[in-house]
Amino acid sequence: MKLNRRSFLKNSLIAGTGLTLVPEAWRKLHAEPAKGSAKPAHPVVISSANGKRTTARAMELLKQSADPLDAVIAGVNIVENDPEDITVGYGGLPNEAGVVQLDASVMHGPTHNAGAVACLEGIKNPSKVAQIVMERTDHVLLVGKGAQDFARMHGFKVEDLLTDKARKIWLRWKENLSKDDDWLSTEVKEYGEEIRIYRENHGTINCCALDANGDLAGVTTTSGLPYKIPGRVGDSPIIGAGLYVDNQVGAAGSTGRGEANLKNLSCFLVVEFMRQGKSPTDACLEVCQRIADHTKLSYLLKKEGLPNFNVKFYAVNKKGEYGGGAILNGGKMWVYDATGQHLVDFPGLFKV
Ligand code: ASP
Numbered sequence: 001m002k003l004n005r006r007s008f009l010k011n012s013l014i015a016g017t018g019l020t021l022v023p024e025a026w027r028k029l030h031a032e033p034a035k036g037s038a039k040p041a042h043p044v045v046i047s048s049a050n051g052k053r054t055t056a057r058a059m060e061l062l063k064q065s066a067d068p069l070d071a072v073i074a075g076v077n078i079v080e081n082d083p084e085d086i087t088v089g090y091g092g093l094p095n096e097a098g099v100v101q102l103d104a105s106v107m108h109g110p111t112h113n114a115g116a117v118a119c120l121e122g123i124k125n126p127s128k129v130a131q132i133v134m135e136r137t138d139h140v141l142l143v144g145k146g147a148q149d150f151a152r153m154h155g156f157k158v159e160d161l162l163t164d165k166a167r168k169i170w171l172r173w174k175e176n177l178s179k180d181d182d183w184l185s186t187e188v189k190e191y192g193e194e195i196r197i198y199r200e201n202h203g204t205i206n207c208c209a210l211d212a213n214g215d216l217a218g219v220t221t222t223s224g225l226p227y228k229i230p231g232r233v234g235d236s237p238i239i240g241a242g243l244y245v246d247n248q249v250g251a252a253g254s255t256g257r258g259e260a261n262l263k264n265l266s267c268f269l270v271v272e273f274m275r276q277g278k279s280p281t282d283a284c285l286e287v288c289q290r291i292a293d294h295t296k297l298s299y300l301l302k303k304e305g306l307p308n309f310n311v312k313f314y315a316v317n318k319k320g321e322y323g324g325g326a327i328l329n330g331g332k333m334w335v336y337d338a339t340g341q342h343l344v345d346f347p348g349l350f351k352v
Contacts, residue, residue: 087203092223109247206253234258284325
């Protein structure tokens, strides 16, 4: 029989060390459901504050016994396709050069499989491409031109993702960058309020779900930091940074300053804190504290020594308990559970 690369590596490792691959005690511990994790009677879907339609769609599909990953992806596709959401997919704010570059990742609890795309141009639904990377390749992350070629191979159309609205916002930003250039600065009247709201609250959509069988999945999709340096990749497509799922424990996703999550592998850490028995809210706040402790660069600190940026987390555990946490001032998340759909407040580590 021909050995594929994975089984060859696995067999040669075992032969080389003479070790039992999985110690019995470890296997027993991990074969059991996470502590207190009875099967939930009802699915639970959580999402960032822009995920009202997302949670509704995902719940509708879960009630029809859809796979939890298919459900959350179908949910975020609504926002990716919406030109009015300037932080995700079609209509997202472009990079410094005026080009929309999208990042997304997906993770499927039952198979512990993941897929992602970064710096993807011209494709409205990066989350769907991430799912195909997961399902149709042995890789986890495709970027740039390779990701776009891959998407085209799978029938996706390349389109112009820059809407008039996003172009105008970007142009205002460019015109007002400096007084020492030849662009005449204009007052940011049109869309000014939206830019302010975006800067304070960030964008991106994350959605995680627990289905009625106790299986978890999650997706994070974004146009990333507006006006980023072309080629910049945020946390959203990096498994463990902007999304993480462990089917034994829970799922977590994030919005906000991606660089902080990249340096702290934050969503992995949220799930690890839940594994240690912390509630979803406490796990999220503990990671906010970790980020604050690790923030040393003076340009990222307020006078009082607090981070001058925000990051928000959304988490659900295997029991269907959910929660969120922010570094600054708290936030809101959409939750759809047995009691219906709710916009839920979550706490911040610091109030400013
Ligand atoms: N986390 C996203 C990124 O850094 C942006 C955001 O949520 O505002 O790309």
